Amino acid sequence: MNIKDVAQKAGVSISTVSRVINGTAFVSEELKEKVLQAIIDLGYSPDYLARGLRLKKTFSVGMIVPDVANPFFAATVRGAEEELRKAGISLIIINTDQEIKEEIDAVKTMVSKRVDGVIFMGSGQETEAVETICKNKIPAVFLDRIDDKRFSSVVINNYAGMFKMMEYLYSTNHRNFIYLGGPEHVKSSQERKRAVLNFANDHSDIAIKCYTGEYSYKWAMENILPILGKEKTPDAVVCGNDLIAFGVIDALKKKGIKIPEDVSVTGFDDIFYAAHYNPPLTTVHQPNYELGREGARLLLGHIEYGSEKLVSKILPVSLVVRDSTRVR
Amino acid sequence: MNIKDVAQKAGVSISTVSRVINGTAFVSEELKEKVLQAIIDLGYSPDYLARGLRLKKTFSVGMIVPDVANPFFAATVRGAEEELRKAGISLIIINTDQEIKEEIDAVKTMVSKRVDGVIFMGSGQETEAVETICKNKIPAVFLDRIDDKRFSSVVINNYAGMFKMMEYLYSTNHRNFIYLGGPEHVKSSQERKRAVLNFANDHSDIAIKCYTGEYSYKWAMENILPILGKEKTPDAVVCGNDLIAFGVIDALKKKGIKIPEDVSVTGFDDIFYAAHYNPPLTTVHQPNYELGREGARLLLGHIEYGSEKLVSKILPVSLVVRDSTRVR
DNA sequence: ACCATTCATGAAAACGTTTTCCTAATTGTA
DNA sequence: TACAATTAGGAAAACGTTTTCATGAATGGT
Known part of the structure; x- marks a missing residue:
């Protein structure tokens, strides 16, 4: 046929x-x-294969993502898919679990598949993967993590978000902090931590201890108590993302420590569950869905008009105050 | 090159x-x-396009899914992608929001893309879409929804799960029930409801009222209070899935009704948040990730060996008792 | 030492499109 | 009426592979 x-x-x-x-x-x-x-x-x-062969176009773009099962990324994938579908382009996804090797493999697959473009949410150490994209001249947009000057990217204003959070906590009389952040090598993680430290530096009456590890529930759950053991009890535990905050909350609750009565806990991301957690989490809202959409739009521009001007878009975030914090 | x-x-x-x-x-x-x-x-x-053209294979399969941003489906997508990647096949996803028109379009896209197979999570009324798959002889596996005898499928044992839940509630002295279920036309929804009704039928001392609507937080939130208004307060509100349960919980809490003290609430699915909700939700655990993996495995079989024997696999579920229910 | 057989490699066809290049027919003009 | 200009639609090339078929060399047996 x-x-x-x-x-x-x-x-x-x-x-x-x-x-x-x-x-x-x-x-x-x-x-x-x-x-x-x-x-x-x-x-x-x-037959799109034949057509693609002739046209040198596949009408599909690849999305490389740490883990679709993670609600954070899922929303972004959804946003991207929707925007691309409107343009008659379909989305191939690959999960990498932020493993460098997987990221490289993913890019190679994308190259062989001759995708029209790539949306990349990387681990932050994806240099070889990036080079491969570069060498093969594949239009690409980076989301939320690195900002290589050779590519367009759209990031969430992590610094401003965390800074806002600190301002809020300071204004509600928190002075003693513990910061529990994500991986050192991840851009978003770095920015969030930088905001915390900068704010602390500007205020001589603030005491803070920073720890970094993973963006995960499990890591937080396992590490907060030992950390707390050797520090004096803080006014607030500021967390690098919501999952960490959930881990902290659950670990503290299990220890009989009350939130927010004994200690405030804050997150970052505002994933769906944040509003429904126990207690509902004070956090920074990220427009994840919009992140995907914007990334897709940018990529479509690059695909359509060839090597268009590069764009670095910064999406605004907003503070959401709920019940995991209280005035001191 | x-x-x-x-x-x-x-x-x-x-x-x-x-x-x-x-x-x-x-x-x-x-x-x-x-x-x-x-x-x-x-x-x-x-070039996989050229190779595909010659080989009449694309090394990619399509996954048609209501909404990747929904944690339930996200895990399934992840499971499927992982399994397929192992086999050197990549995954194209399309979101349909369970709109029949979108489902049909999605299948058409898959046909044109000449995917090697399709994993379908449909709305339950995807007859035209199914016919198109049939007509084009695309290997397909259906997940969790319909069971057309012409295709392999893997479903979660909804009936058994909900039955188990009823047994548990009955054994803890719940007698008055309200059931809030998902859409009437969705298979999983039908099965869950059937279990509830069958169980109730077998026990003359049970009183129950059933309502069906959407598998959503919003729908539950908006409808539980009016429903509760005209019924006498039940021992338990049994919900068709976790999202409905969340909606019910939040609506009741807002009204000052205590859970589980005043009324027990149960869910179904055991999405990540269920364990961390306020209160942690008693629900039925579904192996979503495994669902995706199993679907992919089945599909790979069909692709590899042509029109292999059809398989209908039923995945077991388990009851998870948490704090949204108490002994009456 | 000669013929038959095996076998490594190359040439060319095929997969299903799009598009360039022609050709034949139609229209328009003097 | 005759010739130029336009145009609808067909033939064939090209896209980058895989694989069949053919060929020439090398090997082996008698």
Whole structure:
């Protein structure tokens, strides 16, 4: 079942069928109708592989992402897919778990698949993967993590968000802090920590201890108590993301420490559960869905107009105060 | 940069390069080495479009899913992607929001893309979409929703899960129930409801009222209070899934009704948040990740061995008792 | 030492499109 | 009426692979 069959059935040439399908040239009403009818009768649909081969386009873009099962990334994937689908492009996703090797493999796969572009949410140490993208001249947009000057990117204003959080906590009389952040090498993690430290530096009456590890529930759960053991009890535990905050909350609750009565806990990301946690979490809201959409839009621009001007977009965040913090 | 360039650089024929790459025939060590070196020097990677065109394979499968941003489906997508990646196949996802029109479009896209197979999580009314898959003879596996005898499917044992839940509630002296279920036309929803009704039928001392609507937080939030208004307060509100339970919990809490003191609330799915909700939710655990993996495995079987024997796999569920229920 | 057989490699066809290049027919103008 | 200009639609090339088929060399047996 190919274009030849359609042509035969309609009694025209292959060229004519192609022209009718793509509207690339004038075809008389008479023939056009015959062709259209034949297409319906045969239930024909053009082969995108063949078309892609000829056009040097696949009408698909790849999205490389740490883990779709993580609600944070899931929303972003959704946003991207939606925007791309509107443009008639489909989305191939690959999970990397932030493993460098997986990231490299993912890029290689994308290269072989000849995707029209790539949306990359990396581990922050994806240098080789980035080089491969560069070498193969694949249009790419980076989300939320690195900002290589050779590519467009859209990031969330991590610094401003965490700074806002600190301002809020300070204004509600928190002075003693413990900061529990994500991985050192991850850009977002660095920015958040930088905001915390900068704010602390500007205020001589603030005491703070910083610890970094993983962006995970488990890591926080296992590490907060030992940390707390050797520090004097703080006014607030500021966490690098919501999952860490959840871990902290659960660990503290299990120890009989009350939140926010005994200690305030804050997160970052505002994932769905944050509003429904026990207690509902004070956090920084990130427009994840919008992140995906914006990334896709940028990428579409690059694909459409070739090597367009590079753009670095910064998405605004907002503070969401809930019940895991209280005025001291 | 194509196979021709490699051949030229290595001073061999195209055929030889192809044979080296795919290992489809013996090639002398000498030539093999030259070819391999040329590939490295040029940074060549074969074009999967061309290969696909020739082989009539795309090495990609499509996954049609209501919404990746929904944690439930996200885990399933992750499971499927992982399993497929192991087999060297990549995953194209399309979100449908359970809109019939979108489902049909999604299938058409998959047909044009000539995917090697499709994993379908549908709305339950995807008849036209299914016919299109059938007509185009695309290997397909259905997840969690319908069980068309023409396709393999893997479903979660919704009936048994909800039955178990009822047994537990009954054994803890709940007698008056309200059931808040998902859409009538969705298979999983039907099964869960059937379990509730069957159990109630077998026990003359049970009183129950059933309502169905959407599998959503919002729907539950908006409808539980009006419903509760006209019924006498039940011992338990049994919900069709966790999101509904969350909505019920939040609506009741806002009204000052205590859970589980005043009324027990149960969910179904055991999404990540369930364990951390306020209160932690008694629910039925579904192996979502495993669902995706199993679906992928089945599909790979069909792709590999052609129209293999059809399989209908039922995944077991388990009851998870937490703090949203108490002994009456 | 000669013929038959095996086998490594190359040439070319095929996969299903799009598009360039022609050709024949139609239209318009003098 | 005749010739130039336009145009609808067909033939064929090209995209980058894999694989069949063919060929020439090398090997082995008698």
